Amino acid sequence: MSEHLREKLNILADAAKYDVSCSSSGSDRKNTNKGVGNGHSSGICHTYTEDGRCVSLLKILLTNHCIFDCAYCVSRKSNDIERAAFTVDEVVELTMNFYRRNYIEGLFLSSGIFKNADFTMERLLRVVKKLRLEENYNGYIHLKTIPGASDELIKEAGLYADRMSINLEMPTESGLKLLAPEKTHGEVIRSLDFVQNQVVQFKDEKKLIKSVPKFVPAGQSTQMVIGATPETDKDIMYTADRFYKSFALRRVYYSGYIPISNDTRMPVLGTQPPLLRENRLYQTDWLMRFYGFNVRELLNDANPHLDIDIDPKLSWALRNLQHFPIDINTADYRMILRVPGIGVGSANKIVQARKFGKLHIYQLKNIGISYNRAKHFIKCADTPFQLKDYQATQIKGFILAESNSKYLKTDNNQLILF
């Protein structure tokens, strides 16, 4: 049994790894029934892949058999690969045994589509029900919504899953049409919308009646593949912005396309995945969600692409030098957040500390800001008087000279932020 299971796990984990989401955050599910497991609000990465991505969940497909033929997917029908399928019990056993050893935060279950959408969704549902109802399992469950599955099945699944997701795949409808003629954004939107409405409805009811169960407490997420089709960064981030706003998404993931076939519609085999671009998109995403930036400030018709050599926060600051330098000892918190080299934690410390007296350079350094970067944009108690104003290109030159190697290496990914 063990050899057989090993083989299946290898195939079905391998096929699932291109979905980059591995977050286990946002669930506060409690271990109330003296069972096993609970949610951890900020999530836990139990290990990291050799490319530095978080491994938090057992991420597998129930099967890689699929009736569709999406060009960007390894499991597509026309691809000549080994196929396998787990039984419901196998997935449950693996999850429980990994969880009990503290290998994982939970399960991320997805699947190729066999027979039809409902048939597939129904199997997924059986796994989560067994975990929750028979094994008393309260750990994290991320479940893929199968496009086109019926509302009843999706609704029932939402009672057991912590997070549900359905991927946009390509940033624009036309990109999707090109590579996956059977799919549409409309279908994805319909599912996101349905789940979101249920979330709201359950929350409302819970306000009135305490015993109403939780519905997808960690919310929904989606993923876009980057670089398979010719969208601009502006296209990508405007789509992300729209989906964040319309469906209260917790996360949008950007996955640099890794060539898997010689299909002439896409980058050929051996092309390097666009990792630096992916990193810049994540940085932009963070600026939108945590730094109070509007996507239009970062990307617009004049700047449809993010700079490759500098991060989007620095790009914005250099394009808007009229706002700088700001005085650290008086400026608004929101402006401090916009200074390159100052993160959310440092900005908070600064506004607290300055109540006790004007801050000096050594204090800013101790607080942990990246002073060499920030110094071009700020003044504090002992900032030396400066005769001439530098131009944006000069400042960029200084900063790049100092951080040369770090910013031009192409091996960054989402986890190195500002």
Place this chain on the structure above:
Amino acid sequence: MIYVFDGSLEGLLTAVFEYFERKPKTVLLQTEKVFQPDAFTESLKIVNNRAKADRVWNGLQKRLDKQWRRRFYCAYLSELPEIFNSLFQFSNYIFNHPAGAEKNFGNEHVLAIAQIATKVEREKHRMEAFIRFQHTADGMFYCGIDPDFNVLPLIVKHFKDRYADQQWIIYDLKRRYGLFYDLLSVTEITIELNAKNLKQPTVQQLNGTEEMYANLWKDYFKSTNIESRKNTKLHVQHVPKRYWKYLTEKQLS
């Protein structure tokens, strides 16, 4: 003036009490271990006193919010010799200033405590992530660790809440004590066993399916890797090498 204490929290808090009794001009707090008597500096040996310590703690509790009390405790658990003095000076500073003084990150002790506490919390979080239980033949889930800081007290709740239906032991090999959960409550234990077995139980001591699941996990870890994205530098940044010994997925098959 040097105050010398035994390294316990009670001792540290008692020292603060003694300071306010005497109010010497400048004073440094050191542990017995580090203290080097010299002819020119006076010293005072702190005698632990529960009642005095409690009074100081209650005073701090009134002045500091939950987050700061936690920082104070975490910094203490770092067991770093310099931090004991910072905690001592910080307490004096808090009692000598109006409410809210702890927000002054321009003060070196405030900042030191906040920063060390962050490090301790990071290691606590890492332990929650990197502990790998092995299922033993008698049904126990066991793991031995040797963290830089004394984080066991901080991780009790997490493991107790999460693994409520299995017995487990987490053993600090460096500090020679552990936590044992018996399905009802967690107790502190010390085990007299040869050190090698504590680090890695022998095959006979393990459950029959342990090896299979460890191998499945190693396989899984390998298959999550995407060759064309390989980035060892980033990998090591997230999983510093000193933790690799804990990780099942980093052991050779």
